[in-house]
Amino acid sequence: MSKVASIYWENSNSVTSPGLKSRPRSRTRMKSNRESTTPQWFVFAVVVFITFMLCLTVNFRAFAELNSEMEQHQKLNTEVEQLANQNLSIQEDIHNLKSDPKVIEREARKLGMGRPDEKVFVPNEKNLVPAN
Numbered sequence: 001m002s003k004v005a006s007i008y009w010e011n012s013n014s015v016t017s018p019g020l021k022s023r024p025r026s027r028t029r030m031k032s033n034r035e036s037t038t039p040q041w042f043v044f045a046v047v048v049f050i051t052f053m054l055c056l057t058v059n060f061r062a063f064a065e066l067n068s069e070m071e072q073h074q075k076l077n078t079e080v081e082q083l084a085n086q087n088l089s090i091q092e093d094i095h096n097l098k099s100d101p102k103v104i105e106r107e108a109r110k111l112g113m114g115r116p117d118e119k120v121f122v123p124n125e126k127n128l129v130p131a132n
């Protein structure tokens with residue numbers, strides 16, 4: 001182009017009519033705006049990643065709590081079973097103490113008791129002393 005034509009085009013681009021909107025002068029300005037902003041897909045990917053990590057954290061915590069609760073449940077079940085067995089044994093002892101004469105006599109002898117016609121020796125700190 002000639003020098004006159006280039007001056008004309010520069011002046012005509014800088015002067016705009018009131019009804020028209022001005023456009024950016026060069027594509028380099030548009031590219032710089034695009035480069036400075038992050039792409040929409042990247043923002044979406046970051047949001048999805050953060051949401052995924054949050055869900056994963058919540059699930060791992062719930063899984064850990066579930067495992068600890070299951071261990072505690074197992075321990076309590078074992079303890080309940082042991083106490084039930086112990087309770088049955090004590091109930092059996094009570095029944096034997098109430099009804100079995102041999103068990104009654106054995107326990108009475110432990111307490112220093114005896115039949116009316118026999119002598120029972122009760123251990124003393126120094127020696128055995130017959131009880132009347």
